[in-house]
Amino acid sequence: MGLKPLHDRVIVQRKAEEEKTAGGIYIPDSAKEKPQGGIIVAAGPECKTVAEGDIILFAKYAGSEFSMDGDELIIMREDDILGVFA
Structure with a gap:
């Protein structure tokens, strides 16, 4: 990665969007929501x-x-993070 965040900022790669529901129904592009999780x-x-x-x-x-x-990335402050998965 050629970009280094400063101070208390982090660079996050959003996890992939769901293509279909748990019941097997495919979600059209217009109805997809961006995931609120990432790495x-x-x-x-x-x-x-x-x-x-x-x-x-x-x-x-x-x-x-x-x-x-x-790659689609997000740069945010550490305060915007709600939780870390263990």
Whole structure:
């Protein structure tokens, strides 16, 4: 990764969107919601509670989305993270 977050910021790669429901019904693109979970790709030097590789849950409108090397990423503050999966 060529981008290093500063202070208490983290870079997150959102997990993949669900293509179909548990019952087997396919979800059209217009009805899909963006997942609120992802994996931390990079963490700033002041991050105390999370590290690279952690799987997290974050607020719905957290951070700023950007594209890098064909990947859709989000940069957000550590405060926007709601929880870390153990």
